[in-house]
Amino acid sequence: MSEEEDEIILSELSDEELTLQMHDDLYDGLKEEIEEGVNILLERGWQPYDVLTKALVEGMRIVGIDFRDGILFVPEVLLAANAMKGGMAILKPLLAETGAPRLGNMVIGTVKGDIHDIGKNLVTMMMEGAGFEVKDLGINNPVENYIEALETGEFDILGMSALLTTTMPYMKVVIDTMVEKGMRDDYTVLVGGAPLNEEFGKAIGADAYCRDAAVAVETAKEFMAKKHNQVSA
Amino acid sequence: MSEKLQKLLDTQGWILTDGATGTNLFNMGLEAGEAPEMWNDWHPDRITKLYQGAVDAGSDMFLTNSFGGNAARLKLHNAQSRARELSRISAEIGREVADKAGRDVIVAGSMGPTGDIMLPVGTLSHADAVEIFEEQATGLVEGGADVLWVETISAPEEYAAAAEAIGNIGAPWCGTMSFDTAGRTMMGVTSNGMVDMVNGMDYKPFAFGANCGVGASDLLRTILGMSAANPDRPLIAKGNAGIPKYVDGHIHYNGTPTLMAEYAVLARDCGASIIGGCCGTMPEHLAAMRKSLESTQKGETPDLALIAERMGDFSSADDGTTARTGETRTRRRRRD
Numbered sequence: 118m119s120e121e122e123d124e125i126i127l128s129e130l131s132d133e134e135l136t137l138q139m140h141d142d143l144y145d146g147l148k149e150e151i152e153e154g155v156n157i158l159l160e161r162g163w164q165p166y167d168v169l170t171k172a173l174v175e176g177m178r179i180v181g182i183d184f185r186d187g188i189l190f191v192p193e194v195l196l197a198a199n200a201m202k203g204g205m206a207i208l209k210p211l212l213a214e215t216g217a218p219r220l221g222n223m224v225i226g227t228v229k230g231d232i233h234d235i236g237k238n239l240v241t242m243m244m245e246g247a248g249f250e251v252k253d254l255g256i257n258n259p260v261e262n263y264i265e266a267l268e269t270g271e272f273d274i275l276g277m278s279a280l281l282t283t284t285m286p287y288m289k290v291v292i293d294t295m296v297e298k299g300m301r302d303d304y305t306v307l308v309g310g311a312p313l314n315e316e317f318g319k320a321i322g323a324d325a326y327c328r329d330a331a332v333a334v335e336t337a338k339e340f341m342a343k344k345h346n347q348v349s350a
Numbered sequence: 351m352s353e354k355l356q357k358l359l360d361t362q363g364w365i366l367t368d369g370a371t372g373t374n375l376f377n378m379g380l381e382a383g384e385a386p387e388m389w390n391d392w393h394p395d396r397i398t399k400l401y402q403g404a405v406d407a408g409s410d411m412f413l414t415n416s417f418g419g420n421a422a423r424l425k426l427h428n429a430q431s432r433a434r435e436l437s438r439i440s441a442e443i444g445r446e447v448a449d450k451a452g453r454d455v456i457v458a459g460s461m462g463p464t465g466d467i468m469l470p471v472g473t474l475s476h477a478d479a480v481e482i483f484e485e486q487a488t489g490l491v492e493g494g495a496d497v498l499w500v501e502t503i504s505a506p507e508e509y510a511a512a513a514e515a516i517g518n519i520g521a522p523w524c525g526t527m528s529f530d531t532a533g534r535t536m537m538g539v540t541s542n543g544m545v546d547m548v549n550g551m552d553y554k555p556f557a558f559g560a561n562c563g564v565g566a567s568d569l570l571r572t573i574l575g576m577s578a579a580n581p582d583r584p585l586i587a588k589g590n591a592g593i594p595k596y597v598d599g600h601i602h603y604n605g606t607p608t609l610m611a612e613y614a615v616l617a618r619d620c621g622a623s624i625i626g627g628c629c630g631t632m633p634e635h636l637a638a639m640r641k642s643l644e645s646t647q648k649g650e651t652p653d654l655a656l657i658a659e660r661m662g663d664f665s666s667a668d669d670g671t672t673a674r675t676g677e678t679r680t681r682r683r684r685r686d
Binding site for chain 1: 383426427472530532537629666
């Protein structure tokens with residue numbers, strides 16, 4: 118392929134081609150190109166919500182699949198999420214103005230006694246990349262921090278992370294407290310971390326165990342879709 | 351200083367390292383979330399006991415209690431200014447235990463990851479990482495470590511930063527990565543990729559390999575992948591004692607001493623010559639490993655089917671060392 122053919126002018130592409138190109142550009146983590154693409158689609162009269170879902174969220178979905186399947190790894194995913202964030206920064210105020218439906222809000226934190234944060238940060242970035250709003254409580258959170266955040270009423274999903282076999286049982290303390298307060302069923306509780314597994318997630322009463330950040334995003338989407346269906350039913 | 355390692359390899363053919371640090375310290379009362387490195391100062395008696403446990407079980411070498419003793423990790427406990435000091439003490443205690451052992455025991459100064467993601471995807475610069483590692487390495491050497499031991503690394507950039515830091519002070523070192531994501535490191539390094547990476551380094555480790563990760567099966571597959579790439583230096587296998595299981599509110603590693611004894615022999619058959627355990631590996635495991643290594647000779651290289659049969663299934667179908675056979679994504683033209 119000659120250099121001339123390599124040159125792609127985004128503004129000369131049709132809507133469909135541009136959307137596909139943006140999926141590839143997200144895959145390659147090209148932030149400036151994503152920002153340019155978002156602006157072009159908006160200038161062409163696209164609704165901010167359509168730009169978000171058809172160009173960005175769909176592109177990140179492909180990234181998520183290849184991450185799940187072991188084709189992409191953390192460095193590539195972080196670059197993609199960073200590019201996504203560039204596009205989101207343009208869309209966010211417009212989405213608020215147009216009253217577009219939101220995907221869901223999540224509060225996330227590493228549990229008490231555990232100071233690991235890479236996994237949690239990855240989930241946060243991937244969730245934001247998928248269009249969720251995420252509040253990050255950081256590391257070493259006692260049960261009070263989670264409850265306090267949930268009681269603000271802003272959240273649909275609670276995410277808990279633990280990287281130590283000694284700290285993962287604390288997740289049950291948080292869930293038990295939610296049950297005591299009669300608020301457990303108001304939230305989707307997702308748990309994750311290297312030493313966890315599905316069996317453990319079930320044993321402590323979480324809604325789902327998420328093996329990695331990509332699975333967390335897909336699981337969150339499923340639960341939010343179920344929730345919307347229940348409300349409209 | 352790495353002559354000690356070489357001497358042991360020459361006389362014995364293999365070296366038995368130690369097992370878990372965290373799992374042992376939790377059993378002595380370490381609270382989750384506490385920095386184990388503080389115990390070097392607060393409870394030197396317990397750290398002595400930790401090291402002594404490995405020595406008494408027959409380890410030729412043990413790691414110091416300094417895995418998270420770098421300024422980036424200690425910062426989470428507001429102890430970032432104590433990185434050099436706490437690392438030094440961990441090695442001093444180790445020196446004392448080793449010198450009393452009555453045989454050659456090597457003190458390896460443990461250096462874990464910074465916990466930060468490096469530029470360009472993360473925030474930690476190469477220069478800062480080198481500084482962080484150099485400070486810790488200096489403390490460990492001051493305390494009397496025979497060799498520096500970089501472990502559980504995921505990113506090639508971080509491995510390189512540690513190498514440069516240790517090169518700056520001219521100490522011998524070994525370095526392992528953790529292959530925990532479908533047979534690769536979290537950052538995507540494959541087993542044969544690590545061999546290439548080490549081959550291309552300026553300040554090479556004495557030995558390299560894998561530690562921690564998923565279970566014994568995965569770790570052995572990683573060692574097989576490294577052996578197949580013709581490494582020009584010793585390989586290290588430090589695997590977990592099975593996989594953690596949650597039983598009645600407590601965590602158990604399902605690897606028995608018998609399983610770990612078999613793992614040690616298989617690790618040697620796979621091409622590793624520096625063999626030990628990681629999380630969940632207690633003195634009783636080490637003693638069983640020593641016994642099995644001593645009572646057998648290096649055998650034929652096992653295949654994956656044999657490893658799965660003896661150690662359990664792998665966590666993923668492939669580990670990235672073979673060409674992908676499945677569907678690949680059709681890409682549009684790449685933009686540069």
